[in-house]
Amino acid sequence: MTNHKVIVALGDRSYPVIVGSGASTELESLLPKTAKRAVIITQQNIPFEVKLSLPNTKIFIGNGEQYKTLQTIETISQQFAKFGLTRSDVVISIGGGMVTDVAGFAAASWHRGTAVVHLPTTLVGMVDAAIGGKTGVNLEQGKNLVGAFWQPSAVVCDVDALKSLPERETRCGLGEVAKYHFLSGDDLLSLEMTSRIARCVEIKAKIVSDDEREQGGRAVLNYGHTLAHALERSSGFALAHGEAVAIGMIFAAHLAHVMNRIDDLRLAYHYKVIRDVYGLSVSIPNTMKRNQLIDLMRLDKKAIDGLTFVLDSKNGIEIVSGISEKYLNESFDAMQLL
Numbered sequence: 001m002t003n004h005k006v007i008v009a010l011g012d013r014s015y016p017v018i019v020g021s022g023a024s025t026e027l028e029s030l031l032p033k034t035a036k037r038a039v040i041i042t043q044q045n046i047p048f049e050v051k052l053s054l055p056n057t058k059i060f061i062g063n064g065e066q067y068k069t070l071q072t073i074e075t076i077s078q079q080f081a082k083f084g085l086t087r088s089d090v091v092i093s094i095g096g097g098m099v100t101d102v103a104g105f106a107a108a109s110w111h112r113g114t115a116v117v118h119l120p121t122t123l124v125g126m127v128d129a130a131i132g133g134k135t136g137v138n139l140e141q142g143k144n145l146v147g148a149f150w151q152p153s154a155v156v157c158d159v160d161a162l163k164s165l166p167e168r169e170t171r172c173g174l175g176e177v178a179k180y181h182f183l184s185g186d187d188l189l190s191l192e193m194t195s196r197i198a199r200c201v202e203i204k205a206k207i208v209s210d211d212e213r214e215q216g217g218r219a220v221l222n223y224g225h226t227l228a229h230a231l232e233r234s235s236g237f238a239l240a241h242g243e244a245v246a247i248g249m250i251f252a253a254h255l256a257h258v259m260n261r262i263d264d265l266r267l268a269y270h271y272k273v274i275r276d277v278y279g280l281s282v283s284i285p286n287t288m289k290r291n292q293l294i295d296l297m298r299l300d301k302k303a304i305d306g307l308t309f310v311l312d313s314k315n316g317i318e319i320v321s322g323i324s325e326k327y328l329n330e331s332f333d334a335m336q337l338l
C-alpha cells in the first residue's frame, strides 16, 4: 500500500508527514539536501532502526519525564560538538513525544537552529507530539516550561514501530486519537487504523497551519485536558495522560450536555468512541474528590477568565470561559462522583 502524505502548510517552512507501514524507507529522501552528516537521538529500549547512507552517530537519552531536562539538552549539545555537527546537517529523532520534544529543542538551539526530522514511534508521537513544532523540556516547577517553536523538515510515521509499543502506551495514544473524532465532523470510525492515524495528522496539520503559535484556535487540541490535568495531579500521576484525557473528554461532553450545547446523541457518541471503540475507562476513580478537582481546574493554565473548558457544540469544538460551578457539579453528578 502506498504511504499517506500530509503537508503541514506553513509557507516556506511547510513540511510533509508520511504515514504508513514501512514509511521509514522514505527517510533518506526527506533529509535536507545540505546535510552531510546526521545525529540520531533515541532511547535504548526503542527497537526501531533506520538505514542511513550518510555518516551518522547515535545519542541515547534517558527514559521518562525526569530526563526531559536542560541537563539532557546540554549533554546532547556537547555530543553534537564532539561529532562536529554543523548547522547544515540534520538531527533525527526516533522515539515517543519525550524524544521528539527533546530532540526538537536541541535542534532548535544548536547553532540557533538546525534541521530536525522526527520519526515518532508511539501513537502519541504520531498523532500529536511530532507535528506542529512545539519542542521543549521540563523544570522542577512544571512541564514544558522551557522550549521553542521549531518546525521539523519532515515527519515519518512508520506504523510498524507501533507493534512493539507496550499496551498502556497504546491506550494513552488512543486517548489522543479519540480526541480527533470530536475535533472534526468526520466519521473516523469508517477508516482502518493507518488511514485513521493519517486523518488525525491531517486534522492536527490544519489546526497548526491556521494557528502555529497557539494564539487562538490551536487551543482546541486541549479537548478533555482541563479535567485531565487535574486528574493526573490528583492521582499523583498514577493516571497516565492519555487515560486522563479520555475521562476528561467524557466530563467535557457531560458539561456541554448540561449546558445544552450538545444533545443526548452526541453525548452517547462520546461513550461509543471512547469506551466502546477504544476500550478506555470513562469513570472518574472514586478516590478523587470533586472539590479538589474543581480547585485544581481553577489553576489550569488556559483558565484566563474563571473556569475554562474546551467544549463541544452544534457548531464544533470551542473554548468557553467563565463556566459556573453549578454546571460542573451537575456533570460530576451525571458521572456519579461524590
Ligand SMILES: NC(=O)c1ccc[n+]([C@@H]2O[C@H](COP(=O)([O-])OP(=O)(O)OC[C@H]3O[C@@H](n4cnc5c(N)ncnc54)[C@H](O)[C@@H]3O)[C@@H](O)[C@H]2O)c1
Pocket: 043, 045, 046, 047, 048, 063, 064, 065, 068, 095, 096, 097, 098, 099, 101, 121, 122, 123, 124, 125, 128, 129, 130, 131, 132, 133, 134, 135, 143, 144, 161, 162, 163, 164, 165, 166, 169, 172
Ligand atoms: N510537542 C507536542 O505538541 C506534544 C504533544 C503531546 C505530548 N507531548 C509530550 O510527549 C511526551 C509523551 O509522549 P509519549 O506518550 O510518546 O511518551 P514517551 O516518549 O515517554 O514514550 C513512552 C514509552 O514508550 C517507549 N517507547 C517509545 N516507542 C516505543 C516503541 N515503538 N516500542 C516500545 N517502546 C517504545 C519509550 O521509551 C517510553 O518508555 C510528554 O513529554 C509530552 O509533554 C508533546
